Amino acid sequence: MERVEVTSVTHSQGVRMLFSLMTPNESSFATVREVPTYVNQATPYFIGLILLEIVLGWLKADGPHIKINDFITSLSAGMMSRLPQLVIRSLELSAYIYVWNNFRLLELPWDSAWTWWLAFLGVDMGYYWFHRFAHELNFLWAAHQVHHSSEYYNLSTALRQSVTQQFSSWVFYLPLALMVPPSVFAVHVQFNLLYQFWIHTELVKNLGPLEWILNTPSHHRVHHGRNPYCIDKNYAGILIIWDRMFGTFTPESDKVVYGLTHPISTFEIWTVEFLYYPYLWQRFWEAEGISNKLSIIFKGPGWTPGKPRLGDIADIPQLTGEEKPHDPAWSPAMQAYVLIQFMLLIDVYNNLLMDQMILSELSVLLLTAYVLLSLTSLGFLIDQRANAAELEMLRCVLIVALQRFGYIKPLVPLLAFLIEVFVLISAVYWSLQFVNQRTNGMKKQN
Ligand SMILES: [Zn+2]
Numbered sequence: 001m002e003r004v005e006v007t008s009v010t011h012s013q014g015v016r017m018l019f020s021l022m023t024p025n026e027s028s029f030a031t032v033r034e035v036p037t038y039v040n041q042a043t044p045y046f047i048g049l050i051l052l053e054i055v056l057g058w059l060k061a062d063g064p065h066i067k068i069n070d071f072i073t074s075l076s077a078g079m080m081s082r083l084p085q086l087v088i089r090s091l092e093l094s095a096y097i098y099v100w101n102n103f104r105l106l107e108l109p110w111d112s113a114w115t116w117w118l119a120f121l122g123v124d125m126g127y128y129w130f131h132r133f134a135h136e137l138n139f140l141w142a143a144h145q146v147h148h149s150s151e152y153y154n155l156s157t158a159l160r161q162s163v164t165q166q167f168s169s170w171v172f173y174l175p176l177a178l179m180v181p182p183s184v185f186a187v188h189v190q191f192n193l194l195y196q197f198w199i200h201t202e203l204v205k206n207l208g209p210l211e212w213i214l215n216t217p218s219h220h221r222v223h224h225g226r227n228p229y230c231i232d233k234n235y236a237g238i239l240i241i242w243d244r245m246f247g248t249f250t251p252e253s254d255k256v257v258y259g260l261t262h263p264i265s266t267f268e269i270w271t272v273e274f275l276y277y278p279y280l281w282q283r284f285w286e287a288e289g290i291s292n293k294l295s296i297i298f299k300g301p302g303w304t305p306g307k308p309r310l311g312d313i314a315d316i317p318q319l320t321g322e323e324k325p326h327d328p329a330w331s332p333a334m335q336a337y338v339l340i341q342f343m344l345l346i347d348v349y350n351n352l353l354m355d356q357m358i359l360s361e362l363s364v365l366l367l368t369a370y371v372l373l374s375l376t377s378l379g380f381l382i383d384q385r386a387n388a389a390e391l392e393m394l395r396c397v398l399i400v401a402l403q404r405f406g407y408i409k410p411l412v413p414l415l416a417f418l419i420e421v422f423v424l425i426s427a428v429y430w431s432l433q434f435v436n437q438r439t440n441g442m443k444k445q446n
């Protein structure tokens with residue numbers, strides 16, 4: 001088997017890459033194969049900053065509002081969105097390499113700082129236009145709405161990513177492939193995504209002169225708002241200059257109410273990721289005439305017949321200032337259970353991403369299926385679905401099997417033992433819940 005080296009980032013780079021503070025010197029590579037998997041290696045740094053935000057939030061009276069149900073849903077979406085890349089090569093990169101190989105007009109040197117900066121600007125502008133189209137074309141919004149579906153705004157919201165978005169974003173970077181080598185692009189497309197993590201916070205209020213040039217927490221809070229003044233504004237990735245240039249910039253003013261204009265009120269991950277597609281399909285068939293049908297797909301999500309391309313701002317639900325995020329009551333014990341199970345899952349997921357090159361195909365497939373099943377089952381539990389008990393019972397049995405056969409390897413043997421005991425007790429608990437539900441159901445039928 002061919003051996004593939006995975007370049008690891010140092011701790012200093014791990015922190016700096018989250019703020020786009022890497023230098024051309026340390027992040028220029030001759031080939032795509034040498035480019036570190038920055039995003040896959042970012043998990044510990046994401047967790048570190050999330051913990052810091054939680055601690056600072058506790059210290060401040062008006063700190064960030066974090067709820068376990070919303071938090072886990074956002075992280076689940078982030079994990080789910082990275083899974084396709086374990087099985088297929090990123091479409092963004094494959095399409096880019098194809099255009100570079102067949103249609104390039106110029107071959108800029110990969111080791112020049114000029115090329116590096118040109119790619120930085122090019123990727124950031126490509127992202128601006130992709131993001132703007134993702135809001136202005138209904139069929140792209142079907143994917144992107146996932147990122148806006150949280151009614152909270154904290155670092156975990158940044159990770160709430162769409163699974164299907166990666167199948168359309170690649171188009172917007174292709175002009176760069178006419179001259180910028182794929183290895184330079186592969187670096188910047190990752191840095192651009194990573195930069196957008198830290199701006200999802202309410203803790204940073206205003207950054208003075210930096211607000212002129214950079215996309216900041218304040219600018220991006222506006223982007224996540226459902227107040228009328230926030231709709232279709234501030235699409236920037238790293239630099240806010242694109243919004244200022246192309247007329248979509250607006251500064252933060254009234255208190256922002258976060259989320260979609262019509263909140264989805266669910267934490268079940270498949271619904272969060274895919275619910276817009278059947279809705280789009282239904283609207284398409286209900287629209288009268290081919291022109292209206294095409295408009296449903298290619299105009300803004302708020303468009304209705306007779307309205308401007310992006311719909312009418314007056315049509316969105318009015319805000320009262322009393323809006324409360326969807327947060328049905330659930331017991332502290334269940335919250336603790338889901339959180340512990342989720343932390344165990346993150347460990348498996350992180351190992352899968354880091355070791356994907358050295359794992360066998362069977363292991364990658366098996367562990368990917370396990371991660372998906374876990375996200376589903378924990379989503380059912382958070383959403384308090386009726387069939388959550390049987391799925392969780394099955395999942396607990398699977399964890400023990402995967403650990404016994406060596407597919408899941410905890411850090412130390414003692415931990416393996418503790419996890420097995422915890423999961424076995426959980427399996428018994430869920431079996432009892434399941435039997436209980438069945439007998440109650442039968443009693444009701446009689
Ligand atoms: Zn957006």
Ligand SMILES: [Zn+2]
Nearest residue numbers: 147158200220
């Ligand atoms: Zn965002």
